[in-house]
Amino acid sequence: MATNGKIRFGVVGTNFITDWVIAGARQDERFELTAVYSRTQETADAFAARHHIPYTFTSLEEMAKSPWVDAIYIASPNFLHASQSILCMQYGKHVLCEKPFASNAREVREMIEASRRYNVTLMEAMKPTLTPNFRAVRDNLHKLGTVRRYFSSYCQYSSRYDKFKEGIVLNAFKPELSNGAMMDIGIYTLYPMIVLFGRPKQVEATGVVLSSGADGQGAVNLVYDGMNATILYSKIANSSLPTEIQGEEGNITLDRINIISRVTYMPRIPAEAGKSPVAEPEDISAPTDKNEYYYEVAEFIDLIQAGKRESEINSHENSLITLEVIDEVRRQLGVVYPADR
Structure with missing residues (x-):
């Protein structure tokens, strides 16, 4: 954690949702944006220039290893949420992951276990x-x-x-x-x-x-x-x-x-x-x-600073139950994802 009491964030995902979250997060003086990951250097550079981000990465593992990052906000496609969250947690990074938390309940359980194993904060970015x-x-x-x-x-x-x-x-x-x-x-x-x-x-x-x-x-x-x-x-x-x-x-x-x-x-x-x-x-x-995005980031930072692994509201259990219900809805509708296999 930064010595000035700020939480240094890296972001995964360079779309409009990340823009919105950054705008809300910057209303919390404890938020500091230090890194961005994208698959291409060109996209990372453009996003970094727009948001004045000092470090860019085209390897998520390298950003997860970075000493300039304390926490990572993940807004990648849904099927990547679990694997990217777990990778970041393995390197001791706290993770704020966009909704839906994962592709299915099995992946959510793996994410929760990683949060416990590596003793880091994990929260679903469900803002309302x-x-x-x-x-x-x-x-x-x-x-x-x-x-x-x-x-x-x-x-x-x-x-x-x-x-x-x-x-x-x-x-x-x-x-x-x-x-x-x-x-x-x-x-x-x-x-x-x-x-x-x-x-x-x-x-x-x-x-x-x-x-x-x-x-x-x-x-x-x-x-x-x-x-x-x-x-x-x-x-x-x-x-x-x-x-x-x-x-x-x-x-x-x-x-x-x-x-x-x-x-x-x-x-x-x-x-x-x-x-x-x-x-x-x-x-x-x-x-x-x-x-409106301020509150999810503020809650997440509160948890990190208090040494808590989960929110009482956007809790691990609530995120797990949500995906269990969605899994059952998809089963009844006949919607199957490759991630289910």
Whole structure:
């Protein structure tokens, strides 16, 4: 760790998501960006110039060995997440890995074991669950009394689907990269549910599998004791539906599950004879002046500085349960990745 109290980061992946994460991370004064890995020197140099990064690497192992790096943020294609995370942890680097954590639950278990073996911090970069607005949901959940239903929808027509219909299969719809609608955006509807309510007892999935073998959309019903959950996700159609948690004493609504901008609580007003109950929604959103990506990096740095291997919210267990559920959804839909073999 740097002597000035900063955590020196290397990044894997030079796409727009890495740009966004860096912008949020730089709002934390403990973050220092020192290295970038890319397969080509040209790409590494261009990215380094744009973000003022002093060290570039075309070998991930060399970056993992570097004395100028304490932690590594991984935003490579999904099928590389596990192997790259484990390589970095072998050299004592803390790892913040983009969602989905890995291709499947088996890989997640291997990542968790590496975190334990090498005694380093490992966390999934699932940003919504670490934001103040998700904390507002958690803090107000008790107002609902007995929770009876969780519903979440994230359906966003992909510009890459237009190419797909033209016969050009881009990365978003390639099973060999462990990609598809659930892995890309469906996970946003699933992970918060698991953080709030834990492992479901039953999973039933239906969906549309495209000719490439990747899922285009899906609907999943999940069963808990005394509670039902339904998640909808799609990369081949749009939806404006919010996320809602329904309880016997009221309900909480989140405007968007991937970027939670507004959270409202609606109490249940008991009906009186001859009168229709009227309730006013209460805005319970948490004000913030931070970039949405700030919070996942701040949480990760907090863990490193506290000597903790995992987050209590984006925990190893929550990440594992999420991939176990996704594995079962894929099994029911017939979606198979090369990484499964």
